[in-house]
Amino acid sequence: MTAPVVELRGVAKEYGAVVAVDDISLEVQKGEFVVLLGPSGSGKTTLLSMLGGFTPPTRGQILIEGRDVTGKAPAQRPTVTVFQDYALFPHMTVRDNVAFGLAMRRVPKPQRHELAYAAITQVGLSDFSDRRIHQLSGGQRQRVALARAIVIEPAVLLLDEPLGALDVKIRRQMQHELHSLQRDLHATFIHVTHDQEEAMSLADRIVLLNEGRIEDAGPPERIYREPATVFAATFMGDTNIVRGTVSKAGGGRVAVETAVGTLDCKGSGEAGEAVCLSLRPEAIRCGKANGPDSVPLGTGRLGDFVFQGTFRRCHAVAGPDASVRLQMRLPPEIEIEPEAQTPIWIRSSDIVVLKEGQNDR
Numbered sequence: 577m578t579a580p581v582v583e584l585r586g587v588a589k590e591y592g593a594v595v596a597v598d599d600i601s602l603e604v605q606k607g608e609f610v611v612l613l614g615p616s617g618s619g620k621t622t623l624l625s626m627l628g629g630f631t632p633p634t635r636g637q638i639l640i641e642g643r644d645v646t647g648k649a650p651a652q653r654p655t656v657t658v659f660q661d662y663a664l665f666p667h668m669t670v671r672d673n674v675a676f677g678l679a680m681r682r683v684p685k686p687q688r689h690e691l692a693y694a695a696i697t698q699v700g701l702s703d704f705s706d707r708r709i710h711q712l713s714g715g716q717r718q719r720v721a722l723a724r725a726i727v728i729e730p731a732v733l734l735l736d737e738p739l740g741a742l743d744v745k746i747r748r749q750m751q752h753e754l755h756s757l758q759r760d761l762h763a764t765f766i767h768v769t770h771d772q773e774e775a776m777s778l779a780d781r782i783v784l785l786n787e788g789r790i791e792d793a794g795p796p797e798r799i800y801r802e803p804a805t806v807f808a809a810t811f812m813g814d815t816n817i818v819r820g821t822v823s824k825a826g827g828g829r830v831a832v833e834t835a836v837g838t839l840d841c842k843g844s845g846e847a848g849e850a851v852c853l854s855l856r857p858e859a860i861r862c863g864k865a866n867g868p869d870s871v872p873l874g875t876g877r878l879g880d881f882v883f884q885g886t887f888r889r890c891h892a893v894a895g896p897d898a899s900v901r902l903q904m905r906l907p908p909e910i911e912i913e914p915e916a917q918t919p920i921w922i923r924s925s926d927i928v929v930l931k932e933g934q935n936d937r
């Protein structure tokens with residue numbers, strides 16, 4: 577593997593007693609689309625701001641293209657930051673906004689316009705280069721902000737919730753465009769969001785933050801299917817966490833005693849150990865179990881049906897004293913009487929064993 581384009585070594589930021597970022601080490605490869613994902617207050621903006629040079633870290637080192645930039649100002653780094661409010665000049669034209677950064681970098685005027693036009697075309701605004709910013713829609717402004725960033729050809733493009741102000745439909749479309757733009761440019765993007773769907777549709781790798789620390793990091797599919805912690809399992813989509821105790825372990829498998837029975841699944845542990853199991857709503861099925869891999873979850877009483885278009889959401893109440901409530905996602909065409917009692921089951925390979933308390937730090 578080649579040298580990383582970004583390297584964080586034990587980076588921390590404290591504001592008095594508040595630990596915003598807590599000892600983060602991370603490497604980003606050239607051409608990677610990394611998404612920093614996490615709930616509000618998890619340290620995403622602080623981390624991005626330290627990368628961009630707007631916030632000095634309390635501890636640790638930041639290297640970009642192998643150079644230590646820890647004490648360097650934003651303009652002395654090969655980074656550009658796109659902020660949520662875009663920070664455009666409202667009365668200037670699209671072209672002048674995009675060319676502005678080039679003028680700051682003393683690029684000669686004719687070349688400036690040529691480069692600006694190329695960037696404007698790249699974001700699909702070639703017909704709008706003479707418009708002023710206040711004459712553009714939110715989505716178009718977003719593209720101007722992107723054009724202004726990519727025209728500089730930074731080693732790393734930093735984006736802080738750049739799609740946060742757009743309505744859902746435009747946001748989904750811009751996600752798609754941002755993704756292709758990054759691919760076309762072979763550029764390195766580090767993008768902040770609290771929206772797990774956005775993270776999944778953009779990222780080569782998601783870095784999931786929680787209370788200033790990396791909770792899990794990896795490709796979206798891996799984090800969704802095999803989350804490292806209870807926090808990662810619950811933040812990346814909906815899931816059911818069922819607590820239990822390991823009764824048998826060996827050969828890469830465990831049997832876990834839970835309120836819905838003994839669940840046999842892939843994993844490691846020791847007899848007597850308390851664990852949490854993650855059961856995704858879409859993985860829980862009802863009716864007669866089939867296949868050698870199926871694990872019965874007892875009888876469920878189904879209720880709270882809500883039609884959601886591509887699936888029908890409901891709850892199953894199961895276990896002794898109806899103590900377990902499981903969210904389910906059934907095919908939309910399925911017709912079940914509310915309060916119906918039915919066997920419920922899951923494939924063993926869809927159960928993820930998580931250590932209890934792995935996220936209690």
Ligand code: ADP
Nearest residue numbers: 591594595596615616617618619620621622623
């Ligand atoms: P996120 O972007 O994930 O919502 P932030 O990085 O903005 O999170 O904030 C992380 C934590 O640091 C929060 O608890 C926040 O209140 C605190 N924080 C951020 N900036 C400052 C600041 N300038 N002064 C004091 N506390 C701050």
Ligand code: MG
Nearest residue numbers: 617620621622
């Ligand atoms: Mg933020």
